[in-house]
Amino acid sequence: MSWQAEILLAGTASGTVLRFDAPISFWGGIDPATAIVTLAGHPQRGESITGTILVIPHLIGSSSSSAVILELFYNNLAPKALILGARDAILPVGAVVARQMEWPTIPVLLLPDPPFHTGDKLMLNEDGTIKIAR
Numbered sequence: 576m577s578w579q580a581e582i583l584l585a586g587t588a589s590g591t592v593l594r595f596d597a598p599i600s601f602w603g604g605i606d607p608a609t610a611i612v613t614l615a616g617h618p619q620r621g622e623s624i625t626g627t628i629l630v631i632p633h634l635i636g637s638s639s640s641s642a643v644i645l646e647l648f649y650n651n652l653a654p655k656a657l658i659l660g661a662r663d664a665i666l667p668v669g670a671v672v673a674r675q676m677e678w679p680t681i682p683v684l685l686l687p688d689p690p691f692h693t694g695d696k697l698m699l700n701e702d703g704t705i706k707i708a709r
Contacts, residue, residue, distance in 0.1 A: 631660060
């Protein structure tokens with residue numbers, strides 16, 4: 576199977592999905608020094624987002640979320656990719672800024688109602704296609 580996502584920031588990645596099962600804001604929800612989910616009561620509390628293909632069906636806005644993802648890039652703790660279920664103007668800005676600073680960065684894709692679950696293995700292509708890795 577494959578899906579065609581809208582490209583917000585192009586790139587390639589492969590890896591294992593971590594899906595957020597509840598909305599989250601990176602500001603106050605992710606520790607930028609450890610990449611651990613810290614939001615009280617969140618289903619993924621205690622999980623690390625480092626090196627994952629992070630699937631986020633719903634974000635809770637915070638203009639500081641872009642700064643948190645930028646700190647994760649700086650600390651080499653970022654996920655391998657972001658798949659967003661809804662358009663967001665804030666979180667991808669951190670990835671764009673990292674790219675402008677010539678830091679290694681990640682693809683950011685938009686796929687409404689992403690069907691992926693924690694543990695799925697995916698391949699993301701430069702053209703926005705997402706495939707299940709075998």
